[in-house]
Amino acid sequence: xxxxxxxxxxxxxxxxxxxxxxxxxxxxxxxxxxxxxxxxxxxxxxxxxxxxxxxxxxxxxxxxxxxxxxxxxxxxxxxxxxxxxxxxxxxxxxxxxxxxxxxxxxxxxxxxxxxxxxxxxxxxxxxxxxxxxxxxxxxxxxxxxxxxxxxxxxxxxxxxxxxxxxxxxxxxxxxxxxxxxxxxxxxxxxxxxxxxxxxxxxxxxxxxxxxxxxxxxxxxxxxxxxxxxxxxxxxxx
Amino acid sequence: xxxxxxxxxxxxxxxxxxxxxxxxxxxxxxxxxxxxxxxxxxxxxxxxxxxxxxxxxxxxxxxxxxxxxxxxxxxxxxxxxxxxxxxxxxxxxxxxxxxxxxxxxxxxxxxxxxxxxxxxxxxxxxxxxxxxxxxxxxxxxxxxxxxxxxxxxxxxxxxxxxxxxxxxxxxxxxxxxxxxxxxxxxxxxxxxxxxxxxxxxxxxxxxxxxxxxxxxxxxxxxxxxxxxxxxxxxxxxxxxxxxxxxxxxxxxxxxxxxxxxxxxxxxxxxxxxxxxxxxxxxxxxxxxxxxxxxxxxxxxxxxxxxxxxxxxxxxxxxxxxxxxxxxxxxxxxxxxxxxxxxxxxxxxxxxxxxxxxxxxxxxxxxxxxxxxxxxxxxxxxxxxxxxxxxxxxxxxxxxxxxxxxxxxxxxxxxxxxxxxxxxxxxxxxxxxxxxxxxxxxxxxxxxxxxxxxxxxxxxxxxxxxxxxxxxxxxxxxxxxxxxxxxxxxxxxxxxxxxxxxxxxxxxxxxxxxxxxxxxxxxxxxxxx
Numbered sequence: 001x002x003x004x005x006x007x008x009x010x011x012x013x014x015x016x017x018x019x020x021x022x023x024x025x026x027x028x029x030x031x032x033x034x035x036x037x038x039x040x041x042x043x044x045x046x047x048x049x050x051x052x053x054x055x056x057x058x059x060x061x062x063x064x065x066x067x068x069x070x071x072x073x074x075x076x077x078x079x080x081x082x083x084x085x086x087x088x089x090x091x092x093x094x095x096x097x098x099x100x101x102x103x104x105x106x107x108x109x110x111x112x113x114x115x116x117x118x119x120x121x122x123x124x125x126x127x128x129x130x131x132x133x134x135x136x137x138x139x140x141x142x143x144x145x146x147x148x149x150x151x152x153x154x155x156x157x158x159x160x161x162x163x164x165x166x167x168x169x170x171x172x173x174x175x176x177x178x179x180x181x182x183x184x185x186x187x188x189x190x191x192x193x194x195x196x197x198x199x200x201x202x203x204x205x206x207x208x209x210x211x212x213x214x215x216x217x218x219x220x221x222x223x224x225x226x227x228x229x230x231x232x233x234x235x236x237x
Numbered sequence: 238x239x240x241x242x243x244x245x246x247x248x249x250x251x252x253x254x255x256x257x258x259x260x261x262x263x264x265x266x267x268x269x270x271x272x273x274x275x276x277x278x279x280x281x282x283x284x285x286x287x288x289x290x291x292x293x294x295x296x297x298x299x300x301x302x303x304x305x306x307x308x309x310x311x312x313x314x315x316x317x318x319x320x321x322x323x324x325x326x327x328x329x330x331x332x333x334x335x336x337x338x339x340x341x342x343x344x345x346x347x348x349x350x351x352x353x354x355x356x357x358x359x360x361x362x363x364x365x366x367x368x369x370x371x372x373x374x375x376x377x378x379x380x381x382x383x384x385x386x387x388x389x390x391x392x393x394x395x396x397x398x399x400x401x402x403x404x405x406x407x408x409x410x411x412x413x414x415x416x417x418x419x420x421x422x423x424x425x426x427x428x429x430x431x432x433x434x435x436x437x438x439x440x441x442x443x444x445x446x447x448x449x450x451x452x453x454x455x456x457x458x459x460x461x462x463x464x465x466x467x468x469x470x471x472x473x474x475x476x477x478x479x480x481x482x483x484x485x486x487x488x489x490x491x492x493x494x495x496x497x498x499x500x501x502x503x504x505x506x507x508x509x510x511x512x513x514x515x516x517x518x519x520x521x522x523x524x525x526x527x528x529x530x531x532x533x534x535x536x537x538x539x540x541x542x543x544x545x546x547x548x549x550x551x552x553x554x555x556x557x558x559x560x561x562x563x564x565x566x567x568x569x570x571x572x573x574x575x576x577x578x579x580x581x582x583x584x585x586x587x588x589x590x591x592x593x594x595x596x597x598x599x600x601x602x603x604x605x606x607x608x609x610x611x612x613x614x615x616x617x618x619x620x621x622x623x624x625x626x627x628x629x630x631x632x633x634x635x636x637x638x639x640x641x642x643x644x645x646x647x648x649x650x651x652x653x654x655x656x657x658x659x660x661x662x663x664x665x666x667x668x669x670x671x672x673x674x675x676x677x678x679x680x681x682x683x684x685x686x687x688x689x690x691x692x693x694x695x696x697x698x699x700x701x702x703x704x705x706x707x708x709x710x711x712x713x714x715x716x717x718x719x720x721x722x723x724x725x726x727x728x729x730x731x732x733x734x735x736x737x738x739x740x741x742x743x744x745x746x747x748x749x750x751x752x753x754x755x756x757x758x759x760x761x762x763x764x765x
Contacts, residue, residue, distance in 0.1 A: 049622040074624040085615045089548040090540065097528045101536025102623050107529055115525060128523040130547060 001026050002048070002154055002185050006057035009043055009209075017043050018209045021057070025202070030176055030186040032196035032217075035206035036234060041189045042082060044206070045158050048187065049079040061154055061185075075103070078147035082158040082189075084139035092118075092127035092134070092142050096149065103150035113149035120171050121145055136163040148175060155179065157188035161195060173199055197226040207234055240341050244349035249356070280708070281360065285368035292372035295452060300376045301478040302460045307369030308395065308470050309463045314365070315358040315396055319403035321550050322357075324411070326350055327404065328511050343507045347500065351400065358396030366392050387477055387485050397492040398469060401499045408510060441466070533625060537633025538640075545637065558603040559645045566599060566649055570656040583726070589659060590730040591721065593666040594737070596649050597674035598718025600642050602711060627756050631683060638679035646671045662731040670734060673741045674717050680748050682710040717741075 002025040009018040018040045025031045035041050046052040048059055050066055050073065059066045066073045087095060093114070100110040118124040121141040131139065140163045147155060155176070161169050176186050176199065190196050196203065203220055205213040212233055213220050221229045292303050327350055336346045370388065374380070413423055441462050464471040469488070476485035503510070531539055545552055578584050620630055650668040653659070721737065 046618070051618045051621045071624045071626060074622065077622070079619065079622040081619065083615075085619050087540065087544055087616060089544045089551075091543075091547070093523070093525070094540070094543045094547075098536055098540040100528075101531045101539065102533055102625060104533070105530065107527055110530075111525060111527065125523050127525075 001062060002187065003060045004044075004048070004057070005060070007044070007047065007054060007059060008056035009040070009047060009052065010055040016055075016209060018047075021206075021209075021211055023204055023211065023214050025185050025187055027183040027185060028180050029202050030180045030200045031188070032200040032203045033187065033189040033206065034191070034193065034196060034203065034230065035189075039206050040209045041206060042158055045079075045156055045187075045189060049077055049156050050074055076153040078150065078152045078155050080143050080147050080155075080157040080160050082162070084136070084143045084163075086131045086134075086139055086142065088132040089130065091130055092123065095131060095142060096127070096146055099146040099150065103152075105150055110149070113151070114145070117145040117148050120175070121168055137165055137168065140164055141168055144172060148179075152184070154185045154187065157186070159190055160188055161190065161192055169195075193226045193230060197221070205230060205233055241345045241348060244336075244341065244345055245352050248349045248353040281364045285364045288365060288368040289372045289375075292369065293375045299453070299457070300373055300378065301474070302456050303369055303373060304477060305460050305463060305470050305474050306456070307366050308391075308473050309467065311362045311365040311395055312399055312467060312469075314361050315399035316403060318358065318361070319354065319399045320406060321553060322354065323400070323403040324407040325550075326354060328407070328411075333511050337508060337511075344500070344504045347504055347507055351500075354400055355396050358399065359393070362392050362395045366395070384477065384480075390485075390489055391473055391477065394469075394489060394492045397496050401495055404499070404503065437466075534629050534633050534636070537625075537630060538636045541634060541637040542640070545641070555603060556641060559600065559642070562599040562602070563645055563648050563652070566596075566652055570652055575657065586726060586730060589663040590726060590733060592653065592659070592663060593670040593734060594718050594721050596646075596653065596667055597671040598714050599649060600645050600671045601674050601678040601714035601717065628752065631687065631752065635680055635683055638683075639675060642675040642679065643672065646675060662734070666731075666734045666738070670738050670741075673738050673745070674714070677741045677745045677748075678710050678713050678717070680745060681713060684748055684752060685709055 004021055004023050007018060007021040008016055010016050021044065033041055033044070043052060047054050048066075050070055054067065061073055061076055064073045064076075087098075090098070096114050096118075097110065100114075105113070114127075115124065118127060121144060123138060123141045123145065126134065126138060131142065134142065140160070144160065147157070160172060164172060173195070176188075180186055180201075197217065201217055202215065203213070203217050203226070204211055205220075213229075217226075220226075224232075288307075327347070330350075333346075337343075366388075410427075413426070441459070464474060469491070472484050472488045472491070475481050476488045545555065575588070578588075646668060649671065650664070653667045654664050724733075726733075
């Protein structure tokens, strides 16, 4: 279970970007984290994966605290950033091997997983090329392969569908459902409310650094669409 | 014309980070533009002073020769710089896509980019040829106004031809790569061409072994060879040194004609060449090769080494530079006849004391963190999300510097051991001191980078800091190599060198302790 307890985040003293955020994500949940631009989605995600410091509160994964045991915590997560950040002067396979080394995968495991996910995302034949020659979509696929291959407990994805072609988007959705059925935790932010509505079983809506809705998708949207619910809750600003 | 001027202006903004300074100034940050320009100029003057001192120190009979040598060196430096920069600036720049879609001609786009490359080349030429002229004047020779005028006009010509040759090389290289699909045949051809170039360099310098002791004879032979190799130098020699106005006119007009023909050809084919070169990639077939599991630190090391090897520009500027230093050492060891100097009082004491320090300088002069944090850019955030602590990341970045530098420590130490008859302690210190200096300078570079890396690059204070910080390891290397020359010498040079090594080790330990103590706060600065 992922637990975010009384999480607060300040970039400048006195100015809270995120104020007292509390939420829990269970095993098997596909959890959508939505909100307008600049409300703190990426900030929250970066704190969950250990990039940003936490001003107050704590974040726990299966009771392992990110503040007290950061290395052990991070062994069980995979992070897909909103912009595929990669080493331009590595080839695809060199990058994947690097990730495999960091997550201490055996050579047999890495071979199986790389082949499996690279074929799923149809990137296998491009793995020998430099990342600098990849298009945006190919880079996004590579980051996704790197995230899936070490099979973590928690997947944190920041707008993962941006740049993916329709087939890759479909593949990603299927993989996320598969992982959720295996008991993994999927936590992702997206602007595509349609996808969130169909894919996710739980949702959180954030506004101005505060959680304004959190819970099961059916309970939150009732008999409306997610888009309608979102517009009602977030309002005209 | 207006559009051309605007394009040139845009390209010039990218030169020396001028645009970042202007943006910072517009945001109300106190401008350090003057400081930045002064630092750049001071660095240029420093290099110019070194050249001036070198030629003033070497009193050669025929002082005209130094002009030809200066012409050759400045052309060579422009060529090396252009071979690295031409392709990314002219053909593979990301702004090409946007520019081609705009209502500007290809000629205007090309000219604006070439102009900036020319300005950069001109900066190198002015530094070198300016120093050469001052050195020439130190011989006590008066020069006429006509000579100065002809000299200045000649300087304006030098940057042209390297641009043309570099473009041809870059285009042919990429065309062949595309046609042969980067096959083994293409690689063999490239190796053969490199072999021919190295052979040419050997032929150029082979007489060093024969006439090592006779500098004037050597320079005469070198002068004749470079005139054959690069005929423009011959025309320059006749024009300036013999005062031939006709030769001067040819000197000026020949490059202009060449650049005109070049610009016509390139303009007509620019779009095609850019598209062609962008399309170059390996055929999409991949075969998985088994890779053994490495630990986390070694995984980072492997990643860093792959980045260095795959990034040709960085590889050339780091590893190839170290290789060149070793070649220079090899040549010096063949030229210098130590026996002639042994008659000088205390010469061997000086030699045994300073040799390890000079070797240390060779290995550390260009070692400013082969793997630096600045190169990570946004990847540092992703690294922070991985199960790695900052000490592991630092170690993973430090080890490649040590590995690559150590290869050259061994090469240089072995050259000294093979060629010179020196005491065993000098041999031992020829390995030990450069190695410790390598550890110290590379870690200093990483720590400075780590401490001062800033995400917000529009702050011009950061830009100034960045430029100063990148030179600190170089200055450290110079101090390590030359600093001891100012210390008093002792007969027991073994103890002095031992103390020197220990001193650097203590500084190294101090740096490590600093990292251990401050790593949490440093990490906060790094990602926030």
